[in-house]
Amino acid sequence: MFKNYFKIAIRNLSKNKLHTGINLIGLSLGLGISILIFFFIQFEQGFDKFHSQAERIFRLERHEKDQNGMNVSYSTPVITAPTFLDEFPQVNQVTRMIGGGAQTYLDESTIQFQPFLIVSPDFLEIFDFKLIQGDAKQVLQDKFGAVITEKTAKKYFGDTNPMGQSIRMRMGDDFEEYQIVGLLEDIPANSSIQFEVLLNDQNMDYSIGKNSQESWYNVYGETYVVLNDPQSKHEVEAGVDAMMKKVLGENYIPGEYYFTLEPISEMHLLDTQNPGMIENTRPRLLWILAGIAFLILMIACINFTTMAIGRSTTRAKEVGVRKTMGAEFGQLVFQFLTEALLTTLTALVLGLILAELLLPTFNSLFEKELQLVYGFWQFLILLGLVIGITSMAGAYPAFFMSSLRPIKVLKGNLSFKFGKQGLRKGLVAFQFFISFLLVASTLIMVNQMNAIRNYDLGFDQDMVILVEVPDAPSTSFIKSITESFAKAETYRLALAGRSEVSSAGITISTYGDEAFWDGGFSLEDGKQFSFRLNFVGGDYLKTMGMEILEGRDFNPDANADSSAFIINETFAKAMNWDDPLRETIPNNRFNPHQIVGVAKDFHHNSLYGQIEPVILAKSPAILLSGINMLMISSGTNPKIVVKGNGNDIQRLQSILKEEWERVYPMDAFSFSFLDETVAEQYKADERLGKMISLAAGIAIMIAAMGLFAMAALTITGRTKEIGIRKVLGASSWSISWMINREFLLITLMGVFVALPLSLYLMQGWIDQFAVKNWPSWINFCLLAIGGISFTSLVVSSQSYLATQMNPVKTLKDE
Known part of the structure; x- marks a missing residue:
């Protein structure tokens, strides 16, 4: 019996080739796109679920009030980790996660910049990143031990076993030798935490001074805690105020500085511009994509239904004859649904082929590593699509036409x-x-x-190249910036002397959300004032094409204007200054300084956010002397900004590399374009x-x-x-x-x-x-x-x- 249903269905579909072809093309296109989208949604929702303790792992979220309201960030003080472990019995384990990077080499022929994560020894016990070689409890105990991924091992050691071999990394003033003590499988594509090298957290001593490590107002990286019971999350959050009162003492103000716990299972799907150190996806994107998939399928199904309606007269006579010959309502329903099912299954096969062909383009578009793996959940998605489309597309001919009365149909009196x-x-x-x-x-x-x-944007981004130069790691933050700027000045002057270069400057921050550092100080009335800061040198403002509205630019000489600040219009307005050049920052902690210029407002962040108060300074010692809060949201390496003469960009690149090899012969050269950063x-x-x-x-x-x-x-x-x-x-x-x-x-x-x-x-x-x-x-x-x-x-x-x-x-x- 079922064989006859399929035979008749195939005959009907073959007989009406135009309509069948249109249905197949429409459904195949709809299914191809929808399969990619639904598999992508399932992939995104599965992020970080592979950790066995996922329900018990939480990331700390820091809340701090300033003049603009509550500032929310995932950057935390170094001292947060041991404090939470000591103060809350509900906390079983804790790990820091601080990003960094260093010039790394095996020999003079293998020199490159290597990013790494500084983590606590418990890191690989908390997270289920699979070790191929090494003991998870031991590999992160040694300060000079390094754990690397398979991809990183191949980069440095080729096909040889990396265990026991060494790489040299510049940490502080010298290169230190790190022995490979652990080898990890490459990090899964559905992990929010991505890295190449892990180092023990004792290595933060090279770049974070003791005072900064013990400060509650200097933040570095992120902190993750593992609770004994995930339900105790609310108990921990309820106890945070008491903890903050204890650690801040007289500086404690209720509700102005506290922490909350965010489940690791929720941190990938975040509706925020600043997700911290992880890669995230906005939930709204998934809803929009799901809506797109549904709408496309709806259009394809409507084609099926409208064509069934258009052919209703012909099919009605068929129903009348078959009913006269004894066919029952259920049999006719099954016949029409069989035709819809055959069309859908054929379209599904074509859709899967189309999805495989479009997958590389889709991954390139969304910068993902999605693979069409047909497991249990993927099978359920496909089954749901088949059932849903068959029901939507075949509902009208199956139920409406099967209910027609033969006598009206065959007499020709039927009204549609x-x-x-x-x-x-x-x-x-x-x-x-x-x-x-x-x-x-x-x-x-x-x-x-x-x-x-x-x-x-208030600055020039055309023909501007960024070259990141090595920093000078030191436990003294001010010394690190000062010494790295001094070396960068040598490179800048070499470039400025070339006819192909119009001008060159030095900067810590470039452009983008959270690129400029976040600082804060107390006003005379006790309120906290927050601003963005950047340390610059050379002809920075000239190179960037920024306009000075009042006063003057910095002197490009490295030894001049050490006590000078340049502020933007928004800073002056926030301070209610009529004549900013006669003012100083209203806080007696600041060393003597002078505001020498007011720059026209420029967008240092993306256009998602408003322009904020900004200070540009040449000397970190002067600016940092007065602030009580500092959040470093970008790297501490200086960048040379270079404006070229003319349009010969290849010639300019060769000049940059040529001078680099003279000033930094032991460091890898790399550059980027400012307009690409924007x-x-x-x-x-x-x-x-x-x-x-x-x-x-x-x-x-x-x-x-x-x-x-x-x-x-x-x-x-x-x-x-x-x-x-x-x-x-x-x-x-x-x-x-x-x-x-x-x-x-x-x-x-x-x-x-x-x-x-x-x-x-x-x-x-x-x-x-x-x-x-x-x-x-x-x-x-x-x-x-x-x-x-x-x-x-x-x-x-x-x-x-x-x-x-x-x-x-x-x-x-x-």
Whole structure:
């Protein structure tokens, strides 16, 4: 019996090749994109779940109040780890995680900058990163022992066993030798914590002084705790105030400085611009992608249903004959569902092939390492898609047509007033609504991102190259910056003397969210004032093209202006200064200093945030003397900013490398472009925009195929009517307009509902930017005209062919 159902289904599908082909193409495209999206969502939701203690591991989140409200960060003081372990019996284990990097080499032919993580000895007992060689309890006990991943081992040692071998890393003033004591499998792609080398936390002594390690206001890296019972999270958080009162003493103010615990299972899906040291994905992205997948599948299913409605007359006679021959309602339902199932299964196979072909592009777009592994959960996703599509696409022919009464069908008295008109028009209108909603959303995103790219940031980013130079590690923070700047000045002067270089400066921070360091000091009234700071040298402001509104620029001489500050407009406004050049910072802890200039406001952060108060200084000793809070959110290595003369970028790069080899012969050379650093801040939204554009293109393609098929079905059903009208003298234009009018009305319905809804839905997305730019009403009018023209073109191509047919041929059987 089942064999006959499949035979009949195959015959029916083969008989109507055009409709079957359109259904297959539409469903295959929809399934291919949807499979990638649903597998991606499942992959993202599985982050960090492979740790056996995942439910008990929490990351500390620091809350500190300033003049702008509560500042939330995952950077924590070094002293946090031992304090939590001592103060809370609920805490079983704790580990620090501090990022760093150093020049590393085996010999003079293998020199490169190597990032690493400084962690506590319990790190590999807390997290389930798989050791291939070594003991998890022992490998991180030795200060000069290093644990590396397989990829890192291959980079340094090739195919030889790295265990027991050594690499040299510059830690402090000298190169130290680190023995490889552990080998890890490469870190899983679904781990938020990514690294290449692990070092014992005693190594932070090279760069973090004792006073900073014991300070509650200097923050470095992150802290993770393991609770005996995950339910005790609230008990620990309730006890934090008492702990802070104990450790801060007279500096304690209730509710202004405290910590909370964030489950490790939740830290990857964060709706924040500053996720800390980990890679994160915004939950909103997953919801948007899921919505896109659902909408594309809806359009494909609507094609299936509308074509079933269009063929209802032919299929109704089939139902009438089969019922007369004894077929039951359930058998007919099963027959129609079998056809839908066969179409869906065929489309699923084609969709899987398409998904595999699109996977490299998808991974490149989202910078992921997604693999289409068909395990239990993936099988459930595919099964759910098959059942869902079969149900949606086959529901109308299966249940409505199977319930028809044979006597009405065979007499020709059956009315499909709702089925052939209302439902069909509604579904086609819904297709256009989805398509135009995606297209309008794409228009809004493209317009906004173009505005972001072309926005004046207050500095020049064209032909500006960044070269990160080695720092001078020291337990004295001020000494480290001063000595690294002194060496960088030698390189800067060498570059400034070349005719290919227009100007060159030195900076600690470049551009991006949290790139400038965060500082704070107490005002005379006791309130905390927070600002952003940057240490600069040479012709920094000139190279960056920043404008001085009042006063002057720094003297480029390294020994001049050691007590000078330059502030931005926002800093002066926040202080209510009418004449900033006559003012000093209102805190007696600051060493004598002078504000020599006010720079025009510039965006040191991305355009997601507002401009903040900023201080630029040449001497770290002067600025750091007065602050009581410092958060280092970027590296401490100086960067040389270089502005080239002309457009010969390759010549400029060769000059940079040539002078580098003279000043830093033992260090690896690397550079980047400032405009690429700026663009990096918006990659997530750029990727989302490309995904929605792709979805809009696919939606239009599927809807166009559906429109083509529906127009063909409509015209086929009205062939005799068209013939009669032509015999009575109707022109081809009037007949074409008669057919077009119905579809144009449907198009207008979809457009006029989609456009205002797209504005409403995109409001939340565009509100995240400090700079907003909506498309003009002309753009939306052109979009509506384009949609109407597109519909008219598709329908007119069909109606024109119909009007050219000879009426004698169409009416001869009457």
